[in-house]
Amino acid sequence: MKNTILFLAVAGTLAIAGAAHADYKRVKTAKQFNSDIVGKKLTDEQGNVFVANADGTISAKLKSGKKFSGTWVWNKKFWCRNGVLDGKALGTDCQLWETDGDTARMTREKGKGKTTIYSINN
Structure with missing residues (x-):
């Protein structure tokens, strides 16, 4: 019982700390998207890497070995x-993007769908 209470206390503290740490700001303009995201490597939790290129194309390297290409x-x-x-x-798919320093959060379906977190690397 003690271990369960301790686990719940630690988990609750970590959840609150994580929520407090994330201070995402919505990307509202093309200029901001170009500055914060375009040309940078976006890596998700599975290790997939995406780049939104300045010419309107999308490059990707997927861990599964599948091929992805696209335009934006x-x-x-x-x-x-x-x-x-x-x-x-x-x-x-039109997506809502938010950034917090070197982290980006993307939510599909104009902010109503699945969310993915990316680390941003130059």
């Missing part, structure tokens, strides 16, 4: 990408 545009307050994964069209 800034549309109002969202980054919209059109991708192809191993020859299968993924369609367009």
